[in-house]
Structure formats: structure tokens, C-alpha cells
Amino acid sequence: METLLLMNRSLLLSLSLLLALVSTASCKKTATDTRNDKNIAPKKESLGNFNADSAYSYIEKQLEFGPRVPGTDGHKACASWLEGKLRETKPDTLIVQRGEVRAYTGARLPITNLMASYNLANPNRLLLVAHWDTRPWADNDAVPANHSKPLPGANDGGSGVGVLLEIARNLAIKKPAYGIDILLVDAEDYGRSGGFSDNGDSWCLGTQYFIENLPYPDGLLPRYAIVLDMVGGRDARFSKEYTSHTQAREYTDKIWKEAAALGLADRFPDRVTAGVVDDHTFLNEAGIPAVDIVECDNHITNSFPPYWHTMQDDMSNIDRSTLGDVGKTVLNLVYSPKI
Numbered sequence: 144m145e146t147l148l149l150m151n152r153s154l155l156l157s158l159s160l161l162l163a164l165v166s167t168a169s170c171k172k173t174a175t176d177t178r179n180d181k182n183i184a185p186k187k188e189s190l191g192n193f194n195a196d197s198a199y200s201y202i203e204k205q206l207e208f209g210p211r212v213p214g215t216d217g218h219k220a221c222a223s224w225l226e227g228k229l230r231e232t233k234p235d236t237l238i239v240q241r242g243e244v245r246a247y248t249g250a251r252l253p254i255t256n257l258m259a260s261y262n263l264a265n266p267n268r269l270l271l272v273a274h275w276d277t278r279p280w281a282d283n284d285a286v287p288a289n290h291s292k293p294l295p296g297a298n299d300g301g302s303g304v305g306v307l308l309e310i311a312r313n314l315a316i317k318k319p320a321y322g323i324d325i326l327l328v329d330a331e332d333y334g335r336s337g338g339f340s341d342n343g344d345s346w347c348l349g350t351q352y353f354i355e356n357l358p359y360p361d362g363l364l365p366r367y368a369i370v371l372d373m374v375g376g377r378d379a380r381f382s383k384e385y386t387s388h389t390q391a392r393e394y395t396d397k398i399w400k401e402a403a404a405l406g407l408a409d410r411f412p413d414r415v416t417a418g419v420v421d422d423h424t425f426l427n428e429a430g431i432p433a434v435d436i437v438e439c440d441n442h443i444t445n446s447f448p449p450y451w452h453t454m455q456d457d458m459s460n461i462d463r464s465t466l467g468d469v470g471k472t473v474l475n476l477v478y479s480p481k482i
Contacts, residue, residue, distance in 0.1 A: 186404070186405060186406040187401075187404035187405050187406075187475070189405065189471045189474070189475060190474060190475045190477075190478035190479075191310075191313040191317060191474040191475075191477070191478050192313060192316075193309060193310070193313065193467060193470040193471045193474045194309060194312075195309075195463040195464065195466045195467035195470065196463060197308075197309045197312065198302075198305040198306050198308070198309040198375075198463075198466045198467075198470055199305065199375075199461060199463050199466060200305075201228075201301075201304065201305035201308045201309065202297055202301040202302060202304070202305040202375065202458065202461055203458060204224070205221060205275070205296075205300075205301045205304060205305070206295055206296070206297055206301060206457070206458065208220050208221040208224070209293075210277045210279070210293030210294065210295065210296065211275060211276050211277045211296065211300060212276065212277060212278075212279045212293050213252040213253055213254055213276060213329060213330050213333065214250075214252060214253055215293075218276065221275065222255040222257075222275075222329075225257055225275060225304070225308075225327055226239060226257055228308055228311070229257060229259040229308075229311060229325070229327075231315070232259065232261075232311040232312060232314055232315035233315050234259035234260055234261050234311075234314075234325075235260050235261060235262070235263035235264075236259075236260045236263055237257065237258070237259050237260075238256075238257070238258045238260075238358050239255065239256075239257055240254075240255065240256040240257075240258070240352065240353065240356060240358075241253070241254070241255050242254055242256075242352050242356070244330055244348040244349070244351070244352055246330075246333050246345070246348065247333075247334070247335045247345035252330055252333065252348065254276075254329035254330045254348065254349050254352060255329050256326065256327065256328050256329055256349050256352065256353050257326070257327045258324055258325065258326045258327075258353075258358065259311060259324070259325045260322065260323070260324045260325075261314045261318065261319060261322065261323045261324075261325075262318055262319055262320075262321060262322045262323060263322060264322075265320075265321045265322040266322070266363055267321040267322060267366055267482045268321065268322035268323065268324055268363075268365040268366060268482075269321065269322070269323055269324070269365060269366060269367065269368070269369070269476070269477065269482055270324045270326060270365040270367070270368035270369070270426075270431065270433075271307055271310065271323065271324065271325050271326065271368070271369050271371070271473065271477075272303075272326045272327075272328060272350070272368055272369070272370045272371070272422050272423075272426070272433075273302075273303025273304045273306070273307050273326075273327060273328070273370070273371045273372065274300060274303065274304075274327070274328045274329070274330075274331030274332065274347075274349065274350075274372065274422060275300060275301075275304045275327045275328070275329065276296075276300060276329050276330055276331055276332055276333070276349070277293060277294060277295070277296030277299070277300040277301075277332060278293065278294050278296065278299065278300075278332040278333070278452055279293050279332075279333065280292070280293065280294075280336075280452075281293070281294040281452060281453050281454045282336045282452055283336075283451055283452035283453050284452070284453040284454055284455075285453070286454075289453070289454050292454060294452060294453060294454055294456050295454065295456055295457045295458075296332075296456055297375070297456050297457050297458050297460065297461050298373045298374075298375050298376050298438075298448065298450075298456055298460060298461060299332065299372070299373050299451060299452070299456055300331075300332060301375070301461075302371070302373060302374045302375030302376075302461065302466065303370075303371035303372050303373075303374055304327060305375065305466065306371055306374055306375075306466060306469055306470045306473065307325050307327065307371065309470055310325065310470065310473060310474055310477060311325055313474060313477075314477070317478070319477050319478060320478070320479070320480050320481070321481075321482045322365075323477055324365060326353065328347070328349035328350045328353060328422060329348075329349035329352075330347075330348035330349040330352075331346060331347050331348070331349055331350065331372075331421075331422060332346070333345070333346070333348060334346030334347075334420075336452075343420035343424060346420050346421075347420070347421065347422050347424065347425055350422040350425045350426065351425055354425055354426070354429045357429075364429075364430060364431050365431055366432075366482050367391060367394040367431065367432040367433065367434070368423065368426050368431050368432070368433040368434070369394075369398065369433070369434050369436060369473060369476070370421060370422045370423040370426070370433055370434065370435045370436065370437070371436050371437075371469065371473070372421055372422070372435060372436070372437040373437055373438045373439075373447070373448065373451070374436055374437070374438070374465065374466065374469040375460075375461045375462060375465050375466050375469075376438050376441075376448050376460055376461070376462065376465060377460055377461075377462040377465065378442065378462070378465075379410070379438045379441075379448075379462070379465045380409070380410060380411075380412055380438070380440065380441075380442070381410060381411050381412075381436050381437070381438060381469070382411075382412055382414045382415065382416040382439075382440045383395050383399060383413070383414065383415045383416065384415075384416060384417075384418060384419060384421075384423075384434075384435045384437055384439060385415055385416065385417055385418030386418040386419070386423065386424060386427065386435070387423060387433070387434040387435050388415045389418075390427045390432065390433075391423075391427060391432035391433055391434050393432070394432055394434050395434045397476070398411075398434055398436070398472065398473075398476065399411050399413055401472055401475050401476055401479075402468075402472045405468075405471060405472060405475065407468050407471075407472060410465070410468045410469075411472070416439055416440040417439065417440075417446075419435065419437060419439050421435050421437060422435075423435040436469060436473075448460070
């Protein structure tokens with residue numbers, strides 16, 4: 144730490160001298176000097192047509208069903224709607240996995256995973272993942288009476304789905320160069336609170352079920368996966384989550400470089416933050432390199448957003464600009480000529 148501090152002081156001194164020289168030179172700049180400005184690289188063009196208003200409306204629609212807790216009427220109705228929206232995009236195949244998982248409480252949960260596949264003939268595939276269920280208990284709420292209430296799940300449960308549905312809408316218009324699978328997983332948020340004495344296995348039950356019942360031919364797993372979780376918050380910043388950085392570094396760097404090329408380095412700062420248990424945890428364990436784009440270094444909490452697992456996880460905390468920045472970045476990877 145001390146060595147780093149000394150290096151920073153030395154760097155600041157050098158920068159101060161450099162700025163002084165630049166400032167002096169700028170006073171003598173002539174009109175002919177402006178031709179050098181043309182050498183500044185422009186922002187990379189956005190591929191496709193990601194509409195943040197559309198993604199926002201998909202989140203609103205999910206909340207109209209109420210909390211999407213497995214086994215409830217709202218959950219069942221939302222599953223039907225999600226299936227219909229994916230079918231509208233005319234995927235090559237739409238797999239609907241229906242099954243039952245056991246929660247750490249002992250409850251048997253009926254779950255539905257949905258996977259829409261595009262350009263199915265191409266064995267080189269990118270898997271895009273978001274969970275669509277919501278937590279049954281607002282156990283992080285400041286009001287103890289809310290701890291037994293299911294939360295709305297606008298950001299945690301709704302935002303990733305909203306972005307992926309908008310990407311699916313684009314895929315209905317323009318075919319990608321390689322294969323894309325969009326997976327909406329269930330029962331991610333039914334896990335044990337207050338630590339991970341169970342190694343985190345009580346979370347991401349839908350993804351664990353998906354892995355146990357992989358719909359891919361042997362040996363033909365996706366090249367990598369991107370998980371979107373809590374990607375719609377106001378002023379959200381997405382640092383490189385630790386597990387993504389260590390277990391899928393090549394693809395983590397690829398995503399963050401794409402964001403920087405689009406002029407979104409502030410939204411995707413090039414720093415590593417703490418690891419979290421999420422759907423990518425189990426995908427990595429199953430041999431699919433997976434990157435989690437998740438807000439887990441909020442500027443107020445240095446962790447998840449302050450409304451995480453509270454009744455305030457509603458549309459008031461969803462920002463179209465955040466949805467747009469995440470969506471444009473992922474869509475550019477979807478339409479990249481090479482996986």
C-alpha cells in the first residue's frame with residue numbers, strides 16, 4: 144500500500160508538470176493546429192437498435208403481474224407472458240423447462256426456465272442469462288413488518304429480463320453472425336439470507352436445474368455466457384465482479400473493452416470488486432465461462448444498491464439510461480462478427 148501511494152504521488156507530480164506545459168502550449172495554438180484533433184478516435188458505432196424505452200416497458204409489464212414468486216398466480220401468469228414474448232421474436236427453437244426444485248426451507252417449488260435460440264445451426268454460441276423470479280421476502284427492508292412480504296423486483300428480477308427481451312426483439316429483425324441463446328431462469332432469489340453456510344447452493348435453483356438438464360449436445364456448450372442481474376439502477380456502475388474476473392477473465396475483459404469503445408467507461412469502470420453468488424457461479428462450475436454484469440459496488444453501500452431486497456425495489460429506481468448502456472454493450476457483442 145505504501146509503495147502504491149508513493150507511485151501515485153510521483154505520478155501526480157509528473158502529471159502536474161505535463162499539464163503546465165500543455166496549458167502554456169495551448170495559448171499559442173493556431174487554427175492550423177486543429178487538424179490534429181481529427182486523429183482522435185470516435186466512439187464505436189452501436190450495432191443493432193437497442194431501445195431503452197422498450198426495455199423499460201418490459202420491466203413495467205413484469206411488475207403488473209405482482210411478485211413473481213414460484214408457486215404463485217403472478218408467477219404463472221408472467222411465465223406465460225414471457226413465453227409469448229419470446230415466441231414473437233421467432234427463435235429457431237424455444238425450450239420451456241418445467242420442473243420442481245426443493246428450497247432450503249423444504250418447500251417444493253414449481254419452476255419454469257425458458258431458452259430461445261437464434262442461428263441454431265452455428266455451433267459457436269453465446270448464452271445470455273437473466274433470472275425472472277422475485278424474492279419472497281423483503282428481508283433487507285428497514286421496516287421489520289416488511290420482512291415477510293414479497294418484493295416488487297423491478298431491478299432484481301425485472302431489469303435483466305427487460306434488457307434480454309429487447310435484445311430478442313432485435314434478433315427478430317437482424318440475424319447474428321453466430322449462435323445466440325437467451326435463457327430466462329427461475330428460482331434464483333429463494334436463497335438463505337444471513338450468510339452462505341450452504342456454500343450458496345440455496346440460491347440460483349433454476350440455473351442449477353438447467354445445468355442438470357442441459358439442452359446442448361455433448362461437448363457443444365456455449366463459448367461463454369453473460370449474466371445480467373440488477374442492470375437498471377439509477378447511477379449504477381458495473382465493476383468487474385471477482386469470480387467473473389478470475390474464472391472468465393478473457394470474456395470479462397472483452398465486455399469491458401466493448402463498453403469503453405462505446406464511450407461507456409464511466410458506466411463500466413475498469414476495476415475489480417468483490418465476488419457474489421449468482422447464476423454465473425454455477426455456470427462457471429459447469430464448464431461454461433460466465434461473466435456477471437451486476438451492480439455490486441454501489442457508491443452508497445459499496446455493495447448492492449440500498450433498495451436491494453426491500454420494498455423499494457420498484458420502478459422509481461429504474462433508469463432508462465442505465466438499461467440503454469448495458470443493452471447497447473451486450474447487443475454490440477451479439478452482433479460482433481466474431482464470438
